Amino acid sequence: MRKFVCCLIVMAAVVGCGTKGDAFKSDIKHAFLEWKKSEISEGHYFAMDSCNGDYFVRMDSLGLESSDAPGIPDEESEIEYDFADLNSDGKQDALITFAPRQCDGGNAAMWSQIQLLALSHNNSYKIDAAFFDEIDSGKGFFHLDSAATSAVFGTYYEFGENDGHCCPGIEKPIRIDMGTKKLEFYKKR
16 A cells, blocks of 8 residues: 555656646747737737638628738647747747638638747746748748747748749748847758
8 A cells, every 4th residue: 555655646746747847838828829819809810710701791791891810720730839948048938830811711821821939038928929020031931840949940932933822943941040030041961
């Protein structure tokens, strides 16, 4: 019986440590959900239950101007979180990305990606939606897919003169230094 109680204590300690170690993830997701609510209430995005063609038909029939705001996915599986210490303060942060929905049913936004940072600030997280806006990507654009200490990684795309909307002719791996905000091309190993 004594061995059983000792095993339970050890298991509780291990589970407790694992849960405490991942607390930052729930704090980051909470900060993202608060940002999402704020963006929807300010009209920058649609909630997914309002992101549909019926809205546009209804607005047109009433003679009202409709918003071209995109939708934010509700499904957790459509939102990517990549965790790393991005602001070099010793705490985990996150790169958050998702593909916005084009609510009018078109496909003009098929290459869009929303890129956010959840950065530790004192004992909470702040969402930075503008960090990547300042990064010069030349003629093309980039999609981000992973994070490491003080850097994020992804792919640079550029459409050539004869490329169709589906298929950019230039595709290169990139690294963005979080301190310098410089986009660097590199070769995959």
